[in-house]
Amino acid sequence: MTATRVNFEVNATESSKGLPPIGDSSLETRRAGGKAIVVRDVEMVFKNGSQSYHALKQINLDIYPGEIQLLMGPSGSGKTTLLSILGGILKPTEGNVSLLGTDLTRLSRSQLANFRLKHIGFIFQEFNLFPALTALENIEVALNFKGIKGRHARQEASLLLDQVGLADRARNLPRDLSGGQKQRVAIARALAGNPQFIFADEPTASLDSQSGYAVITLLRKLAKEANRTVVMVTHDPRIIDVADRIGSLEDGILGEGHSATTSPVWQFT
Ligand SMILES: Nc1ncnc2c1ncn2[C@@H]1O[C@H](COP(=O)(O)OP(=O)(O)OP(=O)(O)O)[C@@H](O)[C@H]1O
Ligand SMILES: [Mg+2]
DSSP: OOOOOOOTTOOGGGOOSOOOOTTSHHHHHHHHTOOSEEEEEEEEEEEETTEEEEEEEEEEEEEOTTOEEEEEOOTTSSHHHHHHHHTTSSOOSEEEEEETTEEGGGSOHHHHHHHHHHHEEEEOTTOOOOTTSOHHHHHHHHHHHTTOOHHHHHHHHHHHHHHTTOGGGTTOOGGGSOHHHHHHHHHHHHHTTOOSEEEEESTTTTOOHHHHHHHHHHHHHHHHHHOOEEEEEOOOGGGGGGOSEEEEEETTEEEEOOOOOOSOOOOOO
16 A cells, blocks of 8 residues: 655745635536535434434535545534544434445444445544554554554555654554644554545644644545545644635534635645
8 A cells, every 4th residue: 555645854944836716617527426425404402301402403505525624613513423423433412424426324333344344444533542552563553453453554555654653653652742732643544454534633733833834735645636525623824725625614504615714724735
């Protein structure tokens, strides 16, 4: 297996042109191949004893292969809940979620686990690294679960760590890594096994400008060159330019677009 590689030392200020506008021919070509994700009439109600909370309301969403979809919105608006439903981590109370034509809501627990293992890379908001394993081992274990073992797993894990600029932290435990370094290990782990779908919850939240730009460049490259489908939850206005589409959540309702930003925006060539 060959990982898609980017130069991690890319300089955010050197970027120029930005993405072509939505509707250009390359996007149309990508969309001609069918939908990667179809969400229909999804509702999510959390129940705790006698209390219930309606976290997502009537969510409908289509995402195509090779697209980068952002989910934005205030804290508590339902971003992580929606991403978790897309990634098969949470089952919606109502509605359907299809990935590659497979309706996740109809799969058994073990079928869903297999589907996730094969097709989904998930970057958690809280990283969820194994505390007793080194950075390298955290990735190696993910590869082992995907059937890549021994020397091959170690080599691939090293490559992935190198790809996120952490080759020199391979033997560190998570407690000996900074927040941004843990985030990058979590990103490398999500890319293990080269999944078709990458779901990322605030992937740049703990990253400085250079690391954040490099991570987003890597995800963009996976989408545009390897036709991976990337869904990112973010509060980070610097990412806006990378998106093919932006969904805005407000009190569990999904709308299009985002509010204007005066913050610096990374541009991607
Ligand atoms: N397991 C749960 N039980 C009850 N309520 C929950 C549960 N998980 C999430 N919620 C509620 O659902 C709403 C949406 O939560 P979610 O984590 O999706 O928000 P978010 O948009 O990701 O916020 P943030 O930007 O702070 O991460 C919140 O009001 C939250 O308290
Ligand atoms: Mg969240």
